[in-house]
Amino acid sequence: MKAFPEKPTVAVHKFSSCDGCQLAFLNMGADLVTLTQRVEILHFLEAGLDNPNTPVDIAFVEGSLSTADEIERARRVRSASRYVVSIGACATAGGLQALRNLDNSHDQWRDAIYANPQFIETLQHARPIASEIRVDYELWGCPINSRQLLAAINALLFGVPPIDDHDKVCLECKRQQQVCVMVTQDKPCLGPVTRTGCGALCPTFGRDCYGCYGPADNPNTASLSRRFQGLGLLPDAIARRFLMINSGAPAFHDAGLIARSGGNQDD
Ligand code: SF4
Numbered sequence: 001m002k003a004f005p006e007k008p009t010v011a012v013h014k015f016s017s018c019d020g021c022q023l024a025f026l027n028m029g030a031d032l033v034t035l036t037q038r039v040e041i042l043h044f045l046e047a048g049l050d051n052p053n054t055p056v057d058i059a060f061v062e063g064s065l066s067t068a069d070e071i072e073r074a075r076r077v078r079s080a081s082r083y084v085v086s087i088g089a090c091a092t093a094g095g096l097q098a099l100r101n102l103d104n105s106h107d108q109w110r111d112a113i114y115a116n117p118q119f120i121e122t123l124q125h126a127r128p129i130a131s132e133i134r135v136d137y138e139l140w141g142c143p144i145n146s147r148q149l150l151a152a153i154n155a156l157l158f159g160v161p162p163i164d165d166h167d168k169v170c171l172e173c174k175r176q177q178q179v180c181v182m183v184t185q186d187k188p189c190l191g192p193v194t195r196t197g198c199g200a201l202c203p204t205f206g207r208d209c210y211g212c213y214g215p216a217d218n219p220n221t222a223s224l225s226r227r228f229q230g231l232g233l234l235p236d237a238i239a240r241r242f243l244m245i246n247s248g249a250p251a252f253h254d255a256g257l258i259a260r261s262g263g264n265q266d267d
C-alpha cells in the first residue's frame with residue numbers, strides 16, 4: 001500500500017440501508033474525537049458534512065445498490081476515492097433488501113410494503129457494492145461494530161490491509177469459553193458457518209446466531225443443514241435460517257434454496 005498524506009481524507013457514503021453501520025462511527029465515542037485528529041472527514045451526511053463528490057483517500061460505503069441512481073453514484077465514489085471500503089451486510093451482500101432477488105419477487109415486496117408503490121423506482125434486484133465497482137476491503141456485519149471499524153482504519157493508516165475476520169463464530173465461542181447453545185439447548189445456531197467479528201455476541205446472551213456477519217471461509221452448510229434436520233427443523237425453517245440478512249451471499253443463498261427444495265447438498 002502507498003503511504004497516505006499526513007492527514008488522510010475520509011468520506012462516509014450512504015446507499016440503500018438503515019444507517020446502522022454509519023452509527024459504528026458515531027458510537028466510537030472518545031475514539032471518534034481521536035480519529036478526527038488523525039484523519040479529515042469531508043463527507044458524512046449523518047454527521048452533517050455534505051461534500052459527496054470531493055476526492056478522498058478512503059471512502060466507506062454503506063448500503064446496497066437498489067436504484068439506477070445509486071449505480072451512477074457508486075461509480076462517482078470509485079473514481080473520487082483511493083480506497084473503497086464496503087461496510088455492513090447491505091454493502092457486502094445486498095442486505096435484507098436482497099430478499100426481493102429470491103423468486104424475482106420485487107413487485108410483490110414493493111406492493112406489500114409501500115402505501116403508494118407507483119412512486120417507487122427501484123431495481124428488480126438489490127446488489128452489493130462490489131457487483132458494480134472495485135471494492136478494496138469489506139467489513140461484514142449487520143451492523144458492523146466500532147471495534148471492527150477502528151481496527152480497519154488503524155490498519156489502513158499504518159499502511160497494511162485490514163484484518164478480515166473470516167473465522168467461524170464457534171471459534172470465538174471457544175475463545176470466550178461460552179457454553180454452546182446448539183449442543184446444550186438444541187438451538188439452531190448458524191455459528192458453525194458464520195464469520196466472526198461480532199465477538200460471538202448472541203451465544204454470549206444464550207441466543208443462537210442468525211448469521212448476520214455472513215458466511216465464514218469454507219462454510220459446511222450441508223452438514224449444518226443435516227444437523228438442523230436432526231433438531232427437528234422442517235425444510236422451510238432451515239431455508240429461512242440461511243435466507244435472511246445475508247441471503248445474497250452465495251454460500252447462504254445456495255444452502256437456503258437447496259433446503260427450501262427439500263434437497264440435500266450432498267445429492
Ligand atoms: S453456540 Fe453457536 S457459535 Fe457458539 S459454539 Fe455453539 S454452535 Fe458455535
Ligand code: SF4
Nearest residue numbers: 198202209210212213
Ligand atoms: S452471533 Fe451471529 S447473529 Fe449474533 S451478532 Fe454475531 S454474527 Fe450476528
